[in-house]
Amino acid sequence: EVQLVESGGGLVQPGRSLTLSCAASGFTFDDYAMHWVRQAPGKGLEWVSGLSWNSGDIGYADSVKGRFTISRDNAKNSLYLQMNSLRAEDTALYYCAKDRGYYLEYYFDYWGQGTLVTVSS
Amino acid sequence: QSALTQPASVSGSPGQSITISCTGTSSDVGGYNYVSWYQQHPGKAPRLMISDVSNRPSGVSNRFSGSKSGNTASLTISGLQAEDEADYYCSSYTSSSPVVFGGGTKLTVL
Numbered sequence: 385e386v387q388l389v390e391s392g393g394g395l396v397q398p399g400r401s402l403t404l405s406c407a408a409s410g411f412t413f414d415d416y417a418m419h420w421v422r423q424a425p426g427k428g429l430e431w432v433s434g435l436s437w438n439s440g441d442i443g444y445a446d447s448v449k450g451r452f453t454i455s456r457d458n459a460k461n462s463l464y465l466q467m468n469s470l471r472a473e474d475t476a477l478y479y480c481a482k483d484r485g486y487y488l489e490y491y492f493d494y495w496g497q498g499t500l501v502t503v504s505s
Numbered sequence: 506q507s508a509l510t511q512p513a514s515v516s517g518s519p520g521q522s523i524t525i526s527c528t529g530t531s532s533d534v535g536g537y538n539y540v541s542w543y544q545q546h547p548g549k550a551p552r553l554m555i556s557d558v559s560n561r562p563s564g565v566s567n568r569f570s571g572s573k574s575g576n577t578a579s580l581t582i583s584g585l586q587a588e589d590e591a592d593y594y595c596s597s598y599t600s601s602s603p604v605v606f607g608g609g610t611k612l613t614v615l
Contacts, residue, residue, distance in 0.1 A: 495550035
């Protein structure tokens with residue numbers, strides 16, 4: 385059974401940093417691209433970032449480019465999101481999501497339960 | 506990149522069929538057969554229901570179907586059931602930013 389478990393969320397002040405983690409199990413992690421997708425409270429879905437199986441192809445939404453960094457450790461079956469210079473508008477539930485193949489196809493076939501990030505002073 | 510346009514809400518009675526539209530442009534929905542649909546129950550993670558405009562992943566009921574005409578994609582749910590009550594989101598590959606979602610549609614089963 386595919387499982388994605390996010391962690392690392394919390395309350396953080398504007399301008400500070402936070403790192404999210406996603407622990408994957410139930411599938412061969414290094415065979416798939418992975419993504420972060422967020423959902424602000426009461427709002428819709430927004431793709432944040434994704435990377436291919438070997439981190440050779442990485443993409444970011446314009447709203448986070450230059451502030452967020454996605455990475456993965458295939459030996460640890462883990463995905464990460466380093467978030468710097470956080471803003472109030474980054475407040476959201478952050479989901480880890482699996483793609484359907486090695487490369488970025490932007491099909492999110494499995495999702496974690498999310499970790500909540502609240503940016504507030 | 507603007508979100509794809511979906512109706513805020515749709516409703517139907519058990520057993521009926523409903524259709525949710527997702528309107529974009531020739532740079533996204535109309536330009537590629539890379540439209541997906543996701544179902545999200547309150548407090549739950551989204552679930553992939555349709556990929557590549559009309560393909561159903563394993564385990565998804567055949568009551569769910571997808572289609573596309575021009576710049577508008579559609580999700581049809583036939584034989585509506587109480588468990589179908591949820592939010593539905595479309596997404597599409599785009600030529601400018603890699604992927605864009607619709608604003609979401611709340612389906613109410615009367």
